[in-house]
Amino acid sequence: MAGSQPESNMELDPKYDHYDFPTTAVEARDGHAGYLTAGQQAQVHQLRMMLESEGFKKRLDTLTLLRFLRARKWDVAAAKKMFTESEEWRNNLTVWDPSKGVYRPMSLALEDPDKNPPAEPLKLDELVQTWDKDGSFKRGLSGLYTQYYHKTDKDGRPCYFEKLGKVNFDELKKKHYTNDRMLLNLAVEYEKMVDPRLPACSRQAGHLLETSCSVLDANGVGFTGQGLIINYIRQTSAMSNANYPERLGIPRPRHRLQDPRSQQ
Known part of the structure; x- marks a missing residue:
């Protein structure tokens, strides 16, 4: 049986936050959903506005932006860079080649994908x-x-x-x-x-x-x-x-x- 949850202090954006599940984290951890400071909430808004200004429309919900901000220790510029690079990857799938230290296009070729890149990303x-x-x-x-x-x-x-x-x-x-x-x-x-x-x-x-x-x-x-x-x-x-x-x-x-x- 599900346990009771404290009321979340996370401000939801009606444009992007269409959650049909609980939005308070399992434990009280600083910077996680339901346990945000006013400054952290402001950083979410700032990151979303910066991404919107560059034409991004998908995956701008609060939980997603929080994950990118936590991953970059609340450096908004660094989180924005990580987010935009991830969106680029989604639209042009690549694979890391450890032997060469570079990324190359992902290929679904049945043999030698590194030698058979796709016609389109x-x-x-x-x-x-x-x-x-x-x-x-x-x-x-x-x-x-x-x-x-x-x-x-x-x-x-x-x-x-x-x-x-x-x-x-x-x-x-x-x-x-x-x-x-x-x-x-x-x-x-x-x-x-x-x-x-x-x-x-x-x-x-x-x-x-x-x-x-x-x-x-x-x-x-x-x-x-x-x-x-x-x-x-x-x-x-x-x-x-x-x-x-x-x-x-x-x-x-x-x-x-x-x-x-x-x-x-």
């Missing part, structure tokens, strides 16, 4: 609607690379598991599961986690949930193929850190923190 918002509609990609991938959601943690966050020790990258390559295609699949999973998975979990828990509880099981990872695994992890980390800030779930302390407003 891939757009995430479009691909979310069409990627793996019949589930065949995920079904095939699951037999070679175990990835799944299973239940929720004590706060109600969805628990996500990956078993890296059983990944056979040579076999993945033979069956055309290139890093690019797996990265796109991961990006689509992120989008589905954002909506509808997290809103559904928030409604069930009775408080805002913005992260999953992610567990990477490295048991069984050996020296053979380790470089391929590390390369893929670096690519996933680059994509996640740049475009999905404040989405990585970490274990919380046993005791909830005191509401900072009570100390004023």
